Amino acid sequence: MTGDAIRAALVRRLRLTSNISEDDIKEIEALPISVRQFPAEMPVVRDGERATDCCLIADGFCVRSKTIANGKRQILSIHIPGEIPDLMSLFLHVMDHELSTLTPSTLGFISHETLQKLHRRAPNIAEMFWRDTLIDAAMFREWIVNVGQRPAPSRLAHVMIELRERLRIIGRVDGDHFEMPMTQEQIGEALGITAVHANRVIKQLRQEGILEFHRGRVTVLDERKFLELADFDDRYLHQSPTL
DNA sequence: TCATTAACTGAGG
DNA sequence: CCTCAGTTAATGA
Numbered sequence: 001m002t003g004d005a006i007r008a009a010l011v012r013r014l015r016l017t018s019n020i021s022e023d024d025i026k027e028i029e030a031l032p033i034s035v036r037q038f039p040a041e042m043p044v045v046r047d048g049e050r051a052t053d054c055c056l057i058a059d060g061f062c063v064r065s066k067t068i069a070n071g072k073r074q075i076l077s078i079h080i081p082g083e084i085p086d087l088m089s090l091f092l093h094v095m096d097h098e099l100s101t102l103t104p105s106t107l108g109f110i111s112h113e114t115l116q117k118l119h120r121r122a123p124n125i126a127e128m129f130w131r132d133t134l135i136d137a138a139m140f141r142e143w144i145v146n147v148g149q150r151p152a153p154s155r156l157a158h159v160m161i162e163l164r165e166r167l168r169i170i171g172r173v174d175g176d177h178f179e180m181p182m183t184q185e186q187i188g189e190a191l192g193i194t195a196v197h198a199n200r201v202i203k204q205l206r207q208e209g210i211l212e213f214h215r216g217r218v219t220v221l222d223e224r225k226f227l228e229l230a231d232f233d234d235r236y237l238h239q240s241p242t243l
Numbered sequence: 244t245c246a247t248t249a250a251c252t253g254a255g256g
Numbered sequence: 257c258c259t260c261a262g263t264t265a266a267t268g269a
Contacts, residue, residue, distance in 0.1 A: 152260080152261080183244090183245065183246090184246065193261070193262090195245090197261055199246065199247060199248080200248090203247080244269100245269085246269075247266100247267080247268075248266085248268100249264100249266085249267105250264085251262105251264085252263080252269100253260105253261095254259105256260105
């Protein structure tokens with residue numbers, strides 16, 4: 001995949017989630033990007049590392065996570081093509097968590113220097129990145145509520161629906177199914193439960209006729225029950241651009 | 244390797 | 257007594 005295709009992934013998302021102008025699109029299309037391929041389950045930026053670039057996902061799924069002293073890992077967020085998961089490293093240079101791939105991924109790296117110059121030159125783009133970062137924080141608040149307060153089946157349904165609604169924006173929901181390329185171990189790490197319990201929860205949703213989950217693909221069988229279980233309100237995603 | 248399930252255990256309501 | 261969830265272990269795809 002070329003730099004052009006990677007910039008296109010970002011532009012596509014910004015067109016759908018913000019009021020980006022044609023001039024600003026030209027700015028983004030002129031950004032120097034270095035492209036790198038990563039295999040599945042590979043760290044991209046490690047906890048404690050000093051980042052010099054921000055990472056734009058062109059293709060693949062990534063997660064942000066933290067690992068505690070006893071080795072247990074908490075997955076904090078899931079990221080999809082068109083997103084810049086470590087945008088905050090532009091101002092918080094030393095990573096306080098890890099970014100890693102879930103699937104083989106094509107990533108574009110934009111230097112902090114380039115982005116800082118862009119911020120000064122194009123305040124509208126700076127505002128869009130501000131907005132992205134605030135939405136990121138809103139998603140973390142929702143994640144905390146999810147893991148801290150919802151029962152496990154609702155936790156799973158909520159994470160699934162959030163992922164689906166974000167995939168929908170980039171045109172990656174196909175009818176009643178969408179990709180969630182995670183093992184049950186990883187789902188457990190996202191929900192704060194063991195892999196065995198994640199399996200029990202999936203089994204329960206399957207038996208209740210709500211969904212099917214197989215090889216990283218979710219198929220929704222009963223949308224009404226699914227929504228009710230997830231207790232999902234998309235307000236926190238702030239999807240429509242401010243008008 | 245990952246998914247599945249049973250059996251047992253304990254916390255907590 | 258019931259539900260939820262961790263642990264362990266066996267087995268299947």
